[in-house]
Amino acid sequence: MLINTPRYGGGGIYNQWMCSSSDHATFKQVLVHEFGHSYAGLADEYNYGDNHVEWYPSDTEPWEPNITTLKDFDRKWKSLIKPGTPVPTPPTIADYNTARRQMTTAQLNEKTQRVGVFEGAGYMARGAYRPAELCRMNVNEVDDFCPVCTRAIIDITDFYTGTVK
DSSP states (O other), rough: OOOOSSOOOEEEEETEEEEESSSTTTTTHHHHHHHHHHHHHOOOOBBBSSOOOOOOTTOOOOSSSTTTTTGGGGGGGGGOOTTOOSSSSOOOSSSSHHHHHHHHHHHHHHTTSSOOOOETTTTTEEEEOOOOOOTTTTTTTOOOOOOHHHHHHHHHOOOOOOOOO
């Protein structure tokens, strides 16, 4: 659903609907992000920093394929992590807003392809983890989904098209 407004925003509910404002400068980026929610059940990978929210209990593994509480991480993206990668994985970007000003889009896009277990996801600053420093489910300034989100999109497409192996 496209909403004729210049206000920033959108939303997506898995397997139901998605919406996006049509006249904002980031319309295309928001549309793709909301597609991730509605089509593949992807969670938001950003967090609210010091405004910590207990959205995901630590004793339960989230159902969304792209975030974890490490409760049952073996069934998530553990197989995509290179041997020797620490869990949790320390970020290479200390402050995203500074990095966004200092890095090119290509450099930011490179950060979408390094798979790890980065703390801060699902609105939570602590206790929930995302698979890449940057991903389309985290920031608008990158072009790509991380490998974990890409795999989830491929998996649901295979399911819907009957090509599941």
